Amino acid sequence: MADDENACVRNIVKEIMRECKSKKIQINKNFITYFTKLLLINPNWGIGDDFFSQRQNVQTFVSYITEELLNNADHPKLVTLKIQFSYTCNLEHMDYFIQGNRKELKWRLRSLEDDIVRMNNVEEKELVDSLYKKIVYYITFVTGLGNPAKSKVYEESMVALKSIFDEDEVRQFSTLTKHEKIEQLDHFSKVVGGIRLFNKDCDKGGEGIANLPALVTEANMIIKEGTEQILLFIMEKVNELTTIVDRSYVLWPVYHNFYRMRLANKDELTKLDLDIEHLKDFLIFYRQYELITRKVLEEFDRIYERIEVIKASMRKLMKIIHETVYMKLAIPVGVVFPLFEQLWEIWTQFQDLAHLLSRISVILSNTEACVRQMEYQQVAIDNIIGNVPPMTDAERLQRNSHVELSSDKEGVTVLKSESIKNIEFVKFEYLGFCCWKLVETNGALIPGNPMMGIVVYQGKNYVFSCPEGFHEFLKDPQMCINGVLDLVRKKPHLIGFFQLKEELESIYNITKLVETKEEIKMCEDRGIQTDSNQEEPHIDPKYMWNIWDLKRQALTLANISAAQTSSTQTNKTGSKNSVRTQTYYTKTVEVQTKKDSYTNVPRPSVFIYGLRGRKDDQQFKIDLTRPVEEK
Incomplete structure (x- = not known):
């Protein structure tokens, strides 16, 4: 099943990349695969394992992604997906990146390593010197301790190598097998690297070796300070957008104890050329940016702790080496060489951290470039906020802190935040955002308030931003949860944000998660008031106020309507009127019906060139249809 799904995704990605190439859209193929997999979690696309029988659905799917990439390349929802993809591929797989960096260094030195390995049975002094020089260059490049093209660096590396590998032993080295030579080179690199680091600590060398x-x-401190400034900028945007979205939606009491959310300032947003859906997507982007930035800052703290641990290990090992070699003319190889190798292994950890910081810096720079590409309507947002400063998350928590939630529903319990130790480590569903408002507003991220109470349902913790949302959740918790899943299906940039991919895959066979209910139409009393003194005062003398007078008048009019007036004429009438009528003879009229006719169209004939004998997929059609006149 998994192979079939992967084959289906590969075929779809191949078609999308072909369409992007024809429309000159430059996009990463791996990102297209990531985007495609997120969209295919929604079963409503109608694309399953049988790729070819669902051709029409596939074409619709490919067209949708192509149009999104072409027309909405800088839209917040697509940029959110891009930074999610970048974070997933980089920050979550840093160990893989470090291993890849070491493999890349080995690959770059592969030609030099092959030259060393291919030199067999060397006897002449010129060849011996050449092989020895290549080994020195290889060791210096592998260890990363300076540039061997500089004479002082080369001399230090050569002296360190001679202390463990004499030129006379080169001839014996050339007789070894390929595998043995590679093992020897690896051993020499570690020992020589440790010796040069020890000499630097003794102030007897260290040319080209950086501190x-x-x-x-x-570097960790500088990049961290820059990232903290970025976080301050992000939180300004988050506070602005959250304030606008929160003010835009108001509670709407449909009927007793039943609430919905309604957009209140639609006219004001339209006047300022602001789209509430666009603002909500911007809010999702900046919340995702905030989440990634906070994780990067946590990574900086971990790097700092690792640096301190590595420094302590290096100082301790240096002390052991000094004690081992102090005042001794000869030391057993089995004693000192392992110490030098350990010293080199510790140094490689510093090198890995340096590459890691460089990679993080590149990721942050690329993300900032994506932010600058988006059009953020700062002037319009400032106008709608007005003079009232945006509300921060901390201020929003204080708004309903006096409210205490309680539940008498079986399966739903409410815990007080004061009763939970280390509440900052408690995992809240949907990252602590109010799930009821998320569904009601179609994607607005409004933070919940754990100070009102933490709602526990089926072993998961939920928080709400208002008591009305909690009471609506209490009526049918599963319906509210399904509403979130249905919303996330429609907004794929929320899948990675809430980490709901596995949960959505588990309910893939359920096409309809939420049953739509028709809103009940209720009656309500309304009062109106008209302008006074529109007409001059007038008293109707026939006005009747008694209802029985009105009924009596109605009966009289009913009797009159049932009466009949008739007249007769006698022979003694003085004059009689003659009445004349005129008739018309029937007239014959002719009509024309439709006439049968025919047309002759040419017979279509198309030849598809390139189906056989070609290795690429460049096929095209040749139209062989001939006009009717030639037949």
Whole structure:
């Protein structure tokens, strides 16, 4: 089943990339695969394992993605997906990146390593010197301790190598097998690297070796400070957008104890050329940006802790090495070489952290570039906010902090935040956003307030931003949860934000998660008032106020309507009127009916060129249809 799904995704991605190429859309193929998999979680696309029998649905799907990439490349929802993809591929797989960096260094030195390995049975001094020089260059490049093209760096590396590998041993080295030579090179690199680091610590060398621990510490601090400034900028946008969206939707009491959310300032938003759906997508983007930035800051803290641990390990090992070699003319190889190898392994951890910080810096720069591409209507947003400063998340928590929630429904319990130790480590569903408002507003991220109470349902924790939302959730919790899942299906950039991919895949066979209910039409009393003194005062003398007078008049009019007036004429009438009538003879009229006719159309004939004998997919049609006149 998984292979069939992967084959289906590959075929769809191949078609999308072909369409993008024809429309000159430059996009990463891996991102298209990521986007396609998120969209296919929604079963309403009608695309299953049978790719070819659902051709029409596939074409609709491909057309949708192509149009999104062409027309909405800078839309917040698509940029949100891009930064999610970048974070997933980079920050969540840093160990893989570090291993890949080491493999890339080995690959770049592969030609030099092959030259060393291919030199067999070397006897002449010129060839021996050439092989020894190549080994020195290889070790210096692999360790990353300076540039061997500089004479001082080369001399230090050569002296360190001679202390463990004499030139006379080169001839014996050339007789080894390929696998043995590679193992020897790896061993020499570690020992020589450790020796050069020890010499630097003793102030007897260290040419070309940077003070990597200090540089990594300083780089971590500088990048962290820049990231904190980015977070402040993000929170300004988050507070602005959350304030606008929260003010735009108001509670609407449909009937007793039944509430909905309604957009209240639609005219004001339209006047300022603002789209509430666009603002909600912007809010999702900046919340995702905030989440990633906070995780990056946590990564900086972990890097700092690792740096301190590595520094302590290096100082401890240096002390052991100094004690081992102090005042000794000869030391057993089995004693000191493992220490040098351990020292080199510790140093490689500093190198890995340096590459890691460089990678994080590139990711943050690329994300900032994506932010600058989007059109953020700052002037219109400032106008709608007005002079009242945007409300922060902390201020929003204080708004309903005095409210206490309680539940008498079986299966739903409410815990007080004061009764929970280390509440900052409690995992809230939907990242602590109010799920009821999320559904009612079609995607508005309004933070819940745990100070009102933490609602526990089926072992999961939920928080709400208002007591009305909690009471609506209490009526049917599962319907509210299904409403969130249905919303996330329609908004794929929320799947990665809420981490709901596995849950959505588990309910893939359920096409309809929420049953739509018709709104009940209720009667209500309304009062109106007209303008006074529109006409001059007038007293009707026939006005009757008694209802029985009106009934009596109605009966009289009813009797009159049932009466009949008739007249007769006698022979003694003085004059008689003659009445004349005129008739018309029937007239014959002719009409014309439709006439049968025919047309002759040419017979279509099309030849598809390139179906056989070609290795690419460049086929095209040749029209062989001939006009009717030639037949």
